[in-house]
Amino acid sequence: MKIIVCIKQVPDTAEVRINPETNTLIRDGVPSIINPFDLHAIEAGLHLKSELGGTVTVLTMGPPQAEDALREAISMGADEAVLLTDRAFAGSDTLATAYTMSSAVRTIGFDIILCGKQAIDGDTAQVGPEMAEFLNIPHVAYVGKFEEINAGMLRVQRLMDEGYDVVETSVPVLLTVVKELNQPRLPSLKGKMKAKKSVIKKLTHPDIGTEEKNLGLAGSPTQVKNIFAPEAKKDRKVLTGTPGEQAAQLIEELKSLKCI
Amino acid sequence: MNYFLTEEQQMLRELTRQVAEEKIVPVRAALDEKEEFPHEIMKVLAQSDIFGIFIPEEYGGLGMGSLELCLAVEELSWACLGVSTTYAANALGTYPILLFGSEEQKEKYLPAIAAGKKLVAFALTEANAGSDAAGVQSTAVKDGDYYILNGTKQWITNGGEASIYTVIAITDRSKGPRGASAFIVDKGTPGFSFGKKEKKMGIRASITSELIFEECRIPKENILGREGMGFIVAMKTLDQSRVGVGAQGLGVAQGAVDEAIKFAKQRVQFGKPIISFQAIQHMLADMSTRVEASRALVYAVAKHIDSGAKDFSKVAAMAKVFATDTAMKVTTDAVQVMGGSGYMREYPVEKMMRDAKILQIYEGTNQIQRNVIGQALIKEAVSRENGS
Numbered sequence: 001m002k003i004i005v006c007i008k009q010v011p012d013t014a015e016v017r018i019n020p021e022t023n024t025l026i027r028d029g030v031p032s033i034i035n036p037f038d039l040h041a042i043e044a045g046l047h048l049k050s051e052l053g054g055t056v057t058v059l060t061m062g063p064p065q066a067e068d069a070l071r072e073a074i075s076m077g078a079d080e081a082v083l084l085t086d087r088a089f090a091g092s093d094t095l096a097t098a099y100t101m102s103s104a105v106r107t108i109g110f111d112i113i114l115c116g117k118q119a120i121d122g123d124t125a126q127v128g129p130e131m132a133e134f135l136n137i138p139h140v141a142y143v144g145k146f147e148e149i150n151a152g153m154l155r156v157q158r159l160m161d162e163g164y165d166v167v168e169t170s171v172p173v174l175l176t177v178v179k180e181l182n183q184p185r186l187p188s189l190k191g192k193m194k195a196k197k198s199v200i201k202k203l204t205h206p207d208i209g210t211e212e213k214n215l216g217l218a219g220s221p222t223q224v225k226n227i228f229a230p231e232a233k234k235d236r237k238v239l240t241g242t243p244g245e246q247a248a249q250l251i252e253e254l255k256s257l258k259c260i
Numbered sequence: 261m262n263y264f265l266t267e268e269q270q271m272l273r274e275l276t277r278q279v280a281e282e283k284i285v286p287v288r289a290a291l292d293e294k295e296e297f298p299h300e301i302m303k304v305l306a307q308s309d310i311f312g313i314f315i316p317e318e319y320g321g322l323g324m325g326s327l328e329l330c331l332a333v334e335e336l337s338w339a340c341l342g343v344s345t346t347y348a349a350n351a352l353g354t355y356p357i358l359l360f361g362s363e364e365q366k367e368k369y370l371p372a373i374a375a376g377k378k379l380v381a382f383a384l385t386e387a388n389a390g391s392d393a394a395g396v397q398s399t400a401v402k403d404g405d406y407y408i409l410n411g412t413k414q415w416i417t418n419g420g421e422a423s424i425y426t427v428i429a430i431t432d433r434s435k436g437p438r439g440a441s442a443f444i445v446d447k448g449t450p451g452f453s454f455g456k457k458e459k460k461m462g463i464r465a466s467i468t469s470e471l472i473f474e475e476c477r478i479p480k481e482n483i484l485g486r487e488g489m490g491f492i493v494a495m496k497t498l499d500q501s502r503v504g505v506g507a508q509g510l511g512v513a514q515g516a517v518d519e520a521i522k523f524a525k526q527r528v529q530f531g532k533p534i535i536s537f538q539a540i541q542h543m544l545a546d547m548s549t550r551v552e553a554s555r556a557l558v559y560a561v562a563k564h565i566d567s568g569a570k571d572f573s574k575v576a577a578m579a580k581v582f583a584t585d586t587a588m589k590v591t592t593d594a595v596q597v598m599g600g601s602g603y604m605r606e607y608p609v610e611k612m613m614r615d616a617k618i619l620q621i622y623e624g625t626n627q628i629q630r631n632v633i634g635q636a637l638i639k640e641a642v643s644r645e646n647g648s
Contacts, residue, residue, distance in 0.1 A: 186278055189309035189322060192271045 001054030037116025098130030306376020337511025342465025353380030419469030440490030451476030
């Protein structure tokens with residue numbers, strides 16, 4: 001079983017400030033950590049490896065100093081680490097990131113891909129599912145529990161605002177995980193020693209067969225106009241009945257709202 | 261201060277501090293309050309390879325020495341002495357096997373200990389054998405391929421939780437101190453049971469129990485060394501572990517200083533943080549100085565042991581006495597600096613003060629340590645006179 005865990009190095013704490021002129025994060029002087037949700041993805045990868053066998057490869061895209069995050073993942077027990085680093089990747093939005101990451105994952109080979117549900121700096125929760133689309137494989141987001149795992153099938157709980165869905169999926173698959181899934185382990189001493197000596201494999205744009213126009217700023221249609229906390233949705237309606245009845249009700253609702 | 265630790269030693273220190281901060285500090289008050297054994301923390305220590313530090317690599321350990329063990333014990337003690345006592349008692353129980361075990365015994369027991377799968381306890385103390393270790397009453401009588409063990413061990417750290425016990429018992433009373441032997445006893449051996457669990461003043465996350473042996477038959481190959489070596493095993497073991505108790509003192513004292521400084525910076529009286537008053541600064545200065553002196557002594561003695569020194573009873577006793585007397589003084593002063601708040605269970609220093617007291621008592625009281633130092637001084641003086 002080839003397990004790939006995608007991680008991101010992010011600035012520590014909620015202390016991070018936003019530059020009001022560019023609407024981007026001020027990262028100077030803020031220590032970097034592994035995105036907290038990604039620690040749960042690493043733990044999930046190590047757990048799946050212990051159940052199914054195989055290897056855990058951690059992958060990140062970022063500047064050379066992102067190597068620190070990869071070494072930390074190795075100290076927790078990951079087998080190997082790959083750093084995607086190239087000037088051409090700079091300025092990527094979620095789409096360009098997902099394109100680049102999925103190209104790398106295809107180059108490395110995979111059975112199960114794990115991501116944290118979102119990164120605490122951008123908070124989009126888009127890269128994981130977008131990668132699955134680029135790879136044309138199923139994905140399950142917000143995985144909060146493994147109910148059953150074997151080499152060909154995973155049955156998981158997907159945490160929703162209220163309750164959870166039970167989803168069965170074939171492998172290969174991409175999962176994004178939430179913190180309810182597990183308790184990330186601390187590094188081990190042997191792991192830390194191994195991490196110190198490990199050679200981090202580096203992949204660049206030519207290594208992963210990406211097209212330049214889809215990379216970095218050029219490949220990023222997103223423009224940040226404003227950053228705000230969305231209001232919690234209040235007026236919600238839960239439709240009941242058979243799937244057919246629910247679909248009919250939904251069409252009526254949408255018509256009455258002049259959406260269709 | 262720069263103690264010239266190697267990169268691996270710094271890594272070990274960093275990791276144990278991380279365990280201390282993330283896994284121990286948040287639960288220490290509850291473990292103390294409930295007198296609860298720290299099972300979860302032991303699992304974390306096992307997973308982090310911290311149980312394997314002092315075990316040779318050929319048995320699955322990291323092959324490190326006394327200094328590394330002291331660094332780990334210091335950091336754990338910084339957070340909770342109950343937890344560090346559980347951990348350190350495991351090392352204490354393992355030393356007889358490491359120092360005197362046969363190849364077969366080492367292969368059988370050490371890998372599981374290194375992996376943290378099996379916890380160990382050392383059983384010497386009895387109702388009439390405390391400071392006077394020669395007062396051991398428990399007996400082991402040879403019967404064919406077995407020894408039959410009878411007697412009761414008292415105040416045994418990890419008693420009941422440990423899977424492996426190294427036990428001192430008398431095999432030949434007529435030989436006096438040369439009539440004792442050391443044995444490995446597995447939990448679950450018929451005739452081996454546990455008596456009362458003690459209720460203690462401090463280190464309440466650790467368990468302290470009675471061990472009861474009634475016609476307990478153990479295979480003769482479980483003897484450590486030879487018949488009659490029991491006290492040598494015990495004394496060499498205690499020599500080895502003593503500096504670790506010093507490291508416990510060092511750790512808890514550092515923890516208390518850190519808490520006192522944090523508090524003194526925040527607490528405002530007479531319109532100023534109390535740390536701005538010389539009365540407080542001078543106390544903190546003395547506390548910190550004592551802690552740093554303890555650290556220098558504990559590390560130096562641990563390095564001396566790791567250098568392969570043969571006789572280190574005296575200096576190990578010095579490290580134990582100095583660092584644990586420091587721990588008692590500094591934790592008491594930390595409570596004083598913090599005043600009423602320090603006395604309350606809401607803050608950790610009253611626990612540190614209760615916990616620290618045991619360090620002056622167990623693994624040889626500080627009075628016994630001074631005897632050890634005193635006797636060594638006499639011996640040295642005599643050999644100097646004879647030599648001149």
